[in-house]
Amino acid sequence: MNNNLHKATVEGFGDEWERFDxxxxxxxxxxxxxxxxxxxxxxxxxxxxxxxFDLGCGSGRWAKLAAPHIGKLHCIDPSSALEVAKRNLAENYNCEFHLASVDAIPLNNATMDFGYSLGVLHHVPDTQAAISACVEKLKIGAPLLLYLYYAFDNRPLWFRLLWKTSDLLRQLISRLPYGARYFTSQILAATIYFPLAKTALFFEKMGLSVDHLPLSTYRNYSFYTMRTDALDRFGTRLEQRFTQKQIELMMEKAGLENIQFSSAVPYWCAVGYRKKPEDSKT
Structure with a gap:
């Protein structure tokens, strides 16, 4: 039963990674x-x-760099992007592929030495349940790395208001047919992402701080990344955002301890370690 899955969002990601492999x-x-x-x-x-495991592996872009560090990596995704991952990881013989959602992970409980899920679990209906499902697969003491969209809790009010405006645009664009969704996102990449990113780069070279400028993270990224992320950001139907404290509480409730957050972008990245059963609240 794939209950913790938003069908339109999954199909959208399949389209995204087929376009941007x-x-x-x-x-x-x-x-x-x-x-x-x-x-x-x-x-x-x-x-x-x-x-x-890599939960929500998409095109396999992170699995490609993680795989050489470990013995076996299970690449799990519920969308057609899994076929893209298979092509991208064809030379990584230690990767196995599973077409599955987070509530149907085809791995035995308490068998994994680590797991990660980057930019995925804020796109499912129940993020708490999704984190708990990942933790169940870990051995005691094994780490789980998560990246969840932040709620701009470390940003000024004007930044949060600007995001709310952009989110209204996302809600409109994400409901367009795939072709129109893609076309619109590429216009945004060219007219908003690129100019703002390069403006931030210019100010940085002038010796100014650009940490709070919108899209300044992209100042040293390629236009290809901007195009990819514009479709990712505005073409995705279901999106949730969480504060650092909310993420910490969800991770603790799922049975993780010794939780650590990265202090740098992207926000929020966090790692936690599975507790012993007698110490866990789950």
Whole structure:
């Protein structure tokens, strides 16, 4: 039963990763983004030949860089993007592929040495249940790395108001047919993402702080990444956002402890470790 799944959102992601299979993403940029997500991930504590999962693997862009570090990686996704991941990871023989949603993960409980889910669980109806489902697959003490959209809890009021305006636009665009959704997102990438990102880059080179400027994160990214993320951001039907405290509480409720948040973008990245059953509230 795939109850914790939003069908229109899943189909949208399938369309996104078929259009943007990441074949045009520069390797150096891919590595830089990967390092930002995994900056707090404890590679050093994993056992030799560790086995883990990538929940919501999409095109396999992060699995491609994670796979060489471990023994086996289970790439799990409910959309047609799994076929893209299979092509991108054809040379990574330690990857296995599963067409499944988060409430039907085809792995035995308490068997995984690690797990990660980046930019996925805020796109399901019940994020708390999704985190708990991931934790169930981990061995005691194993880490789970999450990236969930932040609620701008570390941003000024004007920034949050600007986002609310953009979210109204997302709600309209995400309901368009796939072709129109893609076309509109690419216009936004060219007319909003690119100009604002390069303006931030200019100000930075002038010695000014650009941390609070909208889309300043993209100032050193390629236009390909901007195009990908514009479709991701405005083409996705279901989106939820959480404060750092809300994420911490969900992770604790799911049975994780020693939770650590990254202090740098992207917000929020967090890692936690599965508790012993007698210490867990779940």
């Amino acid at each position: 990441q074949s045009e993403l520069p390797h150096e940029e891919q590595q830089r983004i990967f390092d930002a997500y995994f900056s707090i991930f404890p590679w050093d504590i994993l056992p030799k030949d560790a086995e883990g």
